[in-house]
Amino acid sequence: MPTHFRTCTLCEAMCGLAIEHDAAGRVLAIRGDADDVLSRGHICPKGVALMDVDADPDRLRRPLVREGTAWREVSWADAIARTVQGLRDVQQRHGRDAVAVYNGNPTVHSLGAMLFVPPFVRALRTRNRYSATSVDQLPHHVAAMHCFGHGMLLPIPDLDRTDFLLVLGANPAASNGSLMSAGDPVGRLKAIRARGGRIVVLDPRRTETAALADAHHFIRPGGDAALLLALLHVVLAEGLGRDNHLAPHLDGVDALRTLAADWPPERVVAATGVPADAIRMLARDFARAPRAVAYGRVGTSMQRFGTLCAWLVTALNAVTGNLDSEGGAMFTHPAIEVVRGARSRMGRWRSRVRGLPEFDGELPVAALAEEIDTPGEGQVRALVTQSGNPVLSTPNGARLDRALASLDFMVSIDFYLNETTRHAHVVLPPAGPLERDHYDLAFRALAVRDTARFSPALRARHKDERHDWELLAALAEQLGGDRRARWQVKVMRTLGPARLVDLALRTGPYGAGVLARGRTGLTLKALRAAPHGIDLGPLRPAFPARLRTANGRIDLAPAALVADIARLAAHVDGIGAATSAPGAGTTDAGGTLALVGRRELRSNNSWMHNAERLVRGKVRCTLLVHPADAAARGIADGDTVRVTSRTGTVEVPVQLSDAMMPGVVSLPHGWGHGRAGTRLGVAAAHAGASINDLTDDALVDEGSGNAAFSGVAVTVVRVGEARADAG
Ligand SMILES: Nc1nc2c(c(=O)[nH]1)N[C@H]1C(S)=C(S)[C@@H](COP(=O)(O)OP(=O)(O)OC[C@H]3O[C@@H](n4cnc5c(=O)[nH]c(N)nc54)[C@H](O)[C@@H]3O)O[C@H]1N2
């Protein structure tokens, strides 16, 4: 049986897959590739379910146009022409910015989309550009810009060599790691303890990752920035910060010390829920570990103080000598460079309605609905979505859902008719993920080891299908402004993704050069000859060469972030007094609870629920509630409850769990497939409810504009009758 080796493109772990198929390219089985240089055989159920996506009868294969609620297949030429016409009309009547673009998460997992989204966006010349970045990791980029001069200079935990891993708001045991691509992260976490190291987890839920740790502390949602300041307080006040190798590269240590002096552990106890002596002990243990690293992920970035968290994590690593050193937070040296352009920039323009700042050309997607539904000069009247499902993935998705229905024109590049794309006037479905060449441009640069790996297509796409990049290139060429831009797209399209990778490899830091055929070094040919990838070695020091700040030093006390501390102080000192704050009302039946999200192994954001093998079994879209909170509200395990926030209401079943911090409830995101007009048979039968019908588009991290999903105040009420009806 032929076996095809490729990298899984579903999550950041980049597992190597071994795919058995027949002569016609039909997939028979998928297992982990034991020889993959990064993942060493790891695989999860989603990787196997790629075969379901590949063969899914609900997947769209032909372009569709909508007439009322009916869909009609049209030719590619017709679909592209209608798209160009629809977008041009709106731009001619209402100006360029009247067309908005949203790129979803799978963009970053697609070589072709990564290469061809930029020219497509340039061709539209709109300032209304949005992506999943601002419901995810934007705070990390903003903090990196402030501290290191470039948004892509993201420090990665050196998992394989650390002696102490402090995890804030991440659950790699379910997510398989984020901004920390590691193949098998659980194996690597276990190895830390096996070699005598320690893992400490801070999370409002005692997660699957916490189960692998030496210690877990409940932390109140949004408490991380305050906790980090208290850790810095102890480290700096007790002189635990070693006079370390970073000293010549650091600016702002004194300013940081002055700032942290105001944050003794006692001040943050109410806001964090972590006892002062536990904070002191954690600070000392962390600082004294030979090699330690603090790591914060979505729990710290999808909240009101996300940018402060990302900055303070870096500050803690830096003052303890754990930045840019083995076993600490390090920078990658990828085969294809991602730190491009001189510096990142922010605030060159702002969103029309709320004035949220752009970052490197993108506006925060929390502002998209209001940009569509608020009349006036500059209103968004057309939308392009590409591999995104913002109705389920952005805050107050129900408002966006309504807003999309009011657009003059919408086009979606997507192979499912889902909660978002059902609003489109034209749907352009790309060929599937197994039918294209792949090189991970983003996540190879965010991994715990430097590696390179090329995945050829398992089989050619059907002649009546088109790849994402072919669609984007066609649109860019036809919409394109000046001759130079059109010429650029034409050259890129002629070369195609694989040869563009070859060029990037050859001209990259490990490259063989463009013409020097005899020289050793990376080329596409070399990668093709190494189907399990090429190992470029463990992370290595990068300072000061990789820094992009004006003075070539790290700024540990950026003025914009220091200024934002006042907002944190108001929050922290307010919570100390207020018992009405979210999460305070454990025993009071009317009290609000703080809502957080969660990921589980068998979901992939919103879009893999149409694979039967991933949704069968127990219902997973459940609200986890601590037994004490449940008892106070007369709620029993399995009851259906009504959860209500400022923006909306959902009904979901309850699962009692003493793994929850009292006062905090947890609901996974990506569900809510019960809306009319989708074509997702399996997902609709396991619909669940969308957490983003509860989250609030008004709540953002002010440092970045990233959605603040975590800690939304909700009331939870039992709805006994509904359950009785359901039998
Ligand atoms: N199986 C699966 N894997 C995935 C995905 C998926 O949907 N399913 N999605 C992928 C994507 S797009 C991403 S970005 C990554 C994300 O990867 P992770 O960052 O690991 O994401 P989560 O598993 O959601 O873990 C976030 C944790 O933060 C906690 N939390 C919530 N609020 C707070 C808070 O205020 N403070 C603290 N300290 N903790 C808090 C939650 O309880 C949760 O345990 O996962 C990727 N991998």
Ligand SMILES: Nc1nc2c(c(=O)[nH]1)N[C@H]1C(S)=C(S)[C@@H](COP(=O)(O)OP(=O)(O)OC[C@H]3O[C@@H](n4cnc5c(=O)[nH]c(N)nc54)[C@H](O)[C@@H]3O)O[C@H]1N2
């Ligand atoms: N409350 C809450 N909300 C969240 C999160 C959370 O933790 N809590 N997590 C956030 C995070 S981290 C993220 S990254 C976002 C994700 O948010 P989005 O990117 O908006 O949504 P996805 O669910 O990833 O939807 C991906 C879409 O791409 C399509 N697709 C898949 N592969 C391809 C392809 O190759 N080509 C094309 N053209 N389409 C494809 C799928 O059919 C689907 O429609 O959600 C965010 N929303």
Ligand code: SF4
């Ligand atoms: S962990 Fe991620 S990369 Fe690995 S098989 Fe699962 S979905 Fe794919």
Ligand SMILES: [Mo]
């Ligand atoms: Mo994400």
